Amino acid sequence: MNAIEIDDLRVKYSNVEVLKGINLEIPERGCFAIMGPSGCGKSTLLKAINRLLELNPDVKISGDIRLFGESVFRMDVTKVRREIGMVFQFPNPFPHMSIYDNVAYAARCNKIVKNKKELDELVEWALKKAALYDEVKDRLRKKASQLSGGQMQRLCIARALALKPKVLLMDEPTANLDPIASGKIEELIHELKRDYTVVIVTHSPAQAARVADFVAFIYMGKVVEVGDVSEVFERPKHELTEKYVTGRIG
Amino acid sequence: MLREIKNGVFLFYLLASSVLILLPLAHILFSVSANGLPVLMSRGMEFLTSTLPGPNKPGGGIFPAIFGTFTMVFLSSLIGIPLAILAGVFIAEYPKSIISNLARPLMLIMLEFPTILVGLFVMVVVVIPMGTFSAIAGAIALAIIMLPYVTTYTEQAMRTVPESYKEGAYALGLKKARVVFAITMRLARKGILTGMLIGMAKVAGETAPLIFTAGIAWRSIGGINEPTGAIPLWIYYLVQQPYANYHEMAWGAAFILMLIFLAVFLPVRLMMVRS
Numbered sequence: 001m002n003a004i005e006i007d008d009l010r011v012k013y014s015n016v017e018v019l020k021g022i023n024l025e026i027p028e029r030g031c032f033a034i035m036g037p038s039g040c041g042k043s044t045l046l047k048a049i050n051r052l053l054e055l056n057p058d059v060k061i062s063g064d065i066r067l068f069g070e071s072v073f074r075m076d077v078t079k080v081r082r083e084i085g086m087v088f089q090f091p092n093p094f095p096h097m098s099i100y101d102n103v104a105y106a107a108r109c110n111k112i113v114k115n116k117k118e119l120d121e122l123v124e125w126a127l128k129k130a131a132l133y134d135e136v137k138d139r140l141r142k143k144a145s146q147l148s149g150g151q152m153q154r155l156c157i158a159r160a161l162a163l164k165p166k167v168l169l170m171d172e173p174t175a176n177l178d179p180i181a182s183g184k185i186e187e188l189i190h191e192l193k194r195d196y197t198v199v200i201v202t203h204s205p206a207q208a209a210r211v212a213d214f215v216a217f218i219y220m221g222k223v224v225e226v227g228d229v230s231e232v233f234e235r236p237k238h239e240l241t242e243k244y245v246t247g248r249i250g
Numbered sequence: 251m252l253r254e255i256k257n258g259v260f261l262f263y264l265l266a267s268s269v270l271i272l273l274p275l276a277h278i279l280f281s282v283s284a285n286g287l288p289v290l291m292s293r294g295m296e297f298l299t300s301t302l303p304g305p306n307k308p309g310g311g312i313f314p315a316i317f318g319t320f321t322m323v324f325l326s327s328l329i330g331i332p333l334a335i336l337a338g339v340f341i342a343e344y345p346k347s348i349i350s351n352l353a354r355p356l357m358l359i360m361l362e363f364p365t366i367l368v369g370l371f372v373m374v375v376v377v378i379p380m381g382t383f384s385a386i387a388g389a390i391a392l393a394i395i396m397l398p399y400v401t402t403y404t405e406q407a408m409r410t411v412p413e414s415y416k417e418g419a420y421a422l423g424l425k426k427a428r429v430v431f432a433i434t435m436r437l438a439r440k441g442i443l444t445g446m447l448i449g450m451a452k453v454a455g456e457t458a459p460l461i462f463t464a465g466i467a468w469r470s471i472g473g474i475n476e477p478t479g480a481i482p483l484w485i486y487y488l489v490q491q492p493y494a495n496y497h498e499m500a501w502g503a504a505f506i507l508m509l510i511f512l513a514v515f516l517p518v519r520l521m522m523v524r525s
């Protein structure tokens with residue numbers, strides 16, 4: 001079954017069309033990479049999926065996005081965002097909260113758990129799942145702002161996982177990290193894609209090739225090519241895709 | 251050579267202007283301290299705890315004035331701060347709404363509005379119907395004066411919170427109210443607190459709006475529905491009296507008012523410099 005299906009998605013920012021009729025099917029489990037040069041609309045596409053785009057009143061959206069068959073536009077927006085977790089380009093844990101509260105806060109607000117014991121277990125589980133627990137287990141009550149960039153990003157992954165989402169969106173999650181921290185995040189994506197549908201946006205074809213099972217190449221608001229990662233990289237059907245994956249555009 | 255002379259003259263002009271604008275401030279601080287501190291030193295605690303003496307009688311203090319100022323600043327904060335913070339949050343969160351577009355220039359006008367007119371307004375709507383001057387009427391006038399300070403600071407503080415934190419909160423399925431109150435406001439708390447303290451310091455020193463609203467009390471403290479004293483009001487009335495001991499008391503009261511003002515303002519400045 002497909003986790004996400006996108007039909008003729010068009011997005012306009014005050015009359016400038018950024019996405020020009022996107023059609024995509026993202027299969028359940030595994031990692032799906034959306035790659036393309038800067039400004040091609042890939043982050044816009046990602047934010048359309050969890051309806052975060054709607055925070056901007058100047059955006060007009062048409063077309064449909066379905067999460068396991070149900071249109072996200074007919075679902076309660078907070079439910080959509082709980083079921084579709086998101087990790088951003090800049091690690092953005094809440095700096096005024098502790099490491100524990102960063103993971104626990106949304107879970108508590110969304111009533112994912114019944115009591116304190118369950119919450120403690122959930123926080124530990126999410127931090128372990130995000131490969132962060134061992135590094136922070138002795139300082140869960142310390143401020144999240146004390147962590148390194150890579151640790152902050154894994155904390156953001158943990159707080160998204162704590163809501164038990166079906167899909168995890170990642171918007172260039174390593175763009176602001178050093179190579180070692182980036183490597184850890186990529187390893188983590190390999191772990192996570194066994195249980196979740198991970199959709200990652202990246203401007204780096206090399207990263208897409210390393211982490212993804214499927215890949216879509218987007219150029220100027222349109223899908224140029226989509227398919228199995230080995231096919232797209234080894235036997236691209238479109239000339240633009242070939243130029244992009246070989247580094248001649250981008 | 252000519253260039254060096256021009257440069258020297260210009261630098262001297264800059265230095266002289268800086269000194270010139272600091273002179274009045276330095277003079278106020280100096281004269282209030284030089285005249286007020288000896289009064290406080292010679293009378294000790296009595297000055298803070300007792301009431302107005304008779305003309306040309308020794309001793310006495312400004313307790314009713316201190317009590318009135320604290321009561322009215324407390325009450326006006328109770329009325330004004332919650333309203334102002336909510337207004338600031340609204341303007342920051344819905345910047346394009348009609349209300350925000352009206353409120354923003356209105357707040358700027360209110361910042362510069364003659365405060366005595368606020369006093370007149372409150373006299374008409376509160377004092378006359380109540381039939382008496384009162385601490386609550388004074389506090390309402392002060393709350394109106396406090397509003398634009400706290401609202402403007404709150405709005406600015408809310409707008410400086412990076413969008414990425416708000417997006418992160420919405421992406422966790424949090425509702426708007428939670429994002430605003432638990433995330434954005436918490437991250438903006440320093441700026442909001444600064445606005446609150448500046449608003450409180452501002453109204454603590456106000457005289458004009460109290461003349462028609464608070465009335466005056468010299469030898470007693472009463473309930474919030476009774477006339478009350480206030481430090482600036484006392485200064486205003488005492489210096490108009492023909493008695494030397496009242497003039498001394500006015501200097502002492504001015505010194506206390508300055509201390510209160512500085513006690514609120516200096517930490518705020520320090521906080522702003524650090525952040």
